[in-house]
Amino acid sequence: MAIPDFIENFEELCDLAPVATAPIRHHVFVCTGKSCSARDSAEVRDAFERELTTRGILFGKAAKGKNPKGSVILTECASVGFCAIGAAVMIYPDGVWYAQVRSSDVPEIIEEHLMNGRVVKRLALMKVPAEGEVHQSESTAEWET
Numbered sequence: 001m002a003i004p005d006f007i008e009n010f011e012e013l014c015d016l017a018p019v020a021t022a023p024i025r026h027h028v029f030v031c032t033g034k035s036c037s038a039r040d041s042a043e044v045r046d047a048f049e050r051e052l053t054t055r056g057i058l059f060g061k062a063a064k065g066k067n068p069k070g071s072v073i074l075t076e077c078a079s080v081g082f083c084a085i086g087a088a089v090m091i092y093p094d095g096v097w098y099a100q101v102r103s104s105d106v107p108e109i110i111e112e113h114l115m116n117g118r119v120v121k122r123l124a125l126m127k128v129p130a131e132g133e134v135h136q137s138e139s140t141a142e143w144e145t
């Protein structure tokens with residue numbers, strides 16, 4: 001069936017993109033650009049997928065072991081400029097950018113940030129929107145999600 005250039009019917013849109021009706025709370029991006037890949041970002045991404053799936057909160061098709069009503073979207077992205085300090089992980093809507101993330105850090109990020117709303121300060125480097133200043137992660141209360 002050919003999909004028209006522009007779909008106006010809301011129900012049809014939701015049928016074609018079930019994520020539109022999922023209770024999404026967080027969008028996690030893992031950079032898989034060249035430099036982050038050299039820092040094993042694929043393992044970071046796999047760890048997110050494994051841990052989120054185990055917790056039953058990863059949005060996706062049930063046939064793939066995911067939850068159609070999951071609250072977390074996980075996607076790969078291209079370089080965001082943390083190339084020398086990867087792997088980069090960004091979590092929205094909080095706008096927190098993590099640097100130097102390893103697969104061993106993933107359970108902590110999920111438990112602290114996604115489940116309990118507490119930023120993992122030792123890995124957090126910036127928050128969007130940003131004023132163009134580097135935050136000292138130990139000294140600011142602005143990290144609240």
Ligand code: FES
Nearest residue numbers: 033036079082083
């Ligand atoms: S390759 Fe990941 S931030 Fe540049």
